[in-house]
Amino acid sequence: MDNDRPIVTGTFRDQDSFDRAVSDFRKRGYTDEDFHVVMSDDTRKRYYADGDAEIEEGSKAMEGAGAGAATGGSLGGIIGAIAGIGGAVIVPGIGAVAGPLAGALAGAGAGGAAGSLVGALIGAGIPEDHAKTYERDVKNGGMMLGVHPRDDDRDYVRDRYNQYGANNVYSS
Template identity: 40%
Template sequence: MKTITGLFDDYADGRAAVTALEAEGIPSKDISIVSNNAAGRPVDDSSDVGEKAGAGAGIGAVVGGAGGLLTGLGLMAIPGVGPVVAAGWLAATAAGALAGAVAGGAAGGLIGALTDSGVPEDHAHVYAEGVRRGGTLVTAKVDDMHVERANAILKRSSWVDPVERRRAYAEQGWSTFDDTAAPYGQAEVQQERDRYRGRTGL
């Protein structure tokens, strides 16, 4: 199994990628989504598993339900990112790490879950920062025969090239994800989306 990952500036693009991956036959249990929720987007009312988590201490059931991954969305908070809507194995792994993390060490939750699954650390920091700035992260564990097709689905869904995005962040003085940084508010998230509109999929 290999891990494929895509960052999206728009939640709708991330949802579309999840739906396309499921349609390709990748099981919901092998897919994860983590999306910035600075705008206070409600969890889908059709889901009975979403629970508000206190200060990143946990998350409601974050695995795909019978209707697919997106029916299992829950709410949690990640230090340095703020509130997110999330579901799947990556969210569950990060939530478990956050629940047991000491102050100042919680960044290992999301970044550690990514790097442990084979994502390069440089990319993991970009992905975490991307979610902090309003993005949506989609990750899937796929067998070798599905890697090429799964990556094509992510690219077709307006994914963000992590090398290009790291370069853009670096131009603003950024170097690594900082879990002690203040989360972005709704206005800052919109400003970020406007900045990169039309620059995804490079």
């Protein structure tokens, strides 16, 4: 994960706003490597469980990260059901994590350890107070979205967060 890149983060309270924001960014040319997504497993099940969600139990990608973890493979996998962002990891005690954060949590062997989400968010360049706020928001049903804007696009990304009703917006 490249924490030297700028990041804009915030949480969404409803699926429609979250999906519209991600769709907007995708239309503007953003790819999987530009997004971080975190939501609780309950939130994932409530909004994205129906349809084509596939979870591979005991995936090789998570063997070193903790027993019981699962990953979704491609857009047809679980993250295909979470706004089409690749590389989702289900981390016990945290929920669904996608994007570069998923790799950071898997590589760190998070396995749901206390504070691992906060640590991963701090590692992504988010200040500790915001990371703790996002952890609380996720536990309370929110969906955290982080976007690495292109240098000339930071204002656009922040404006879209505000347009779609994101809470606790942070920009590095």
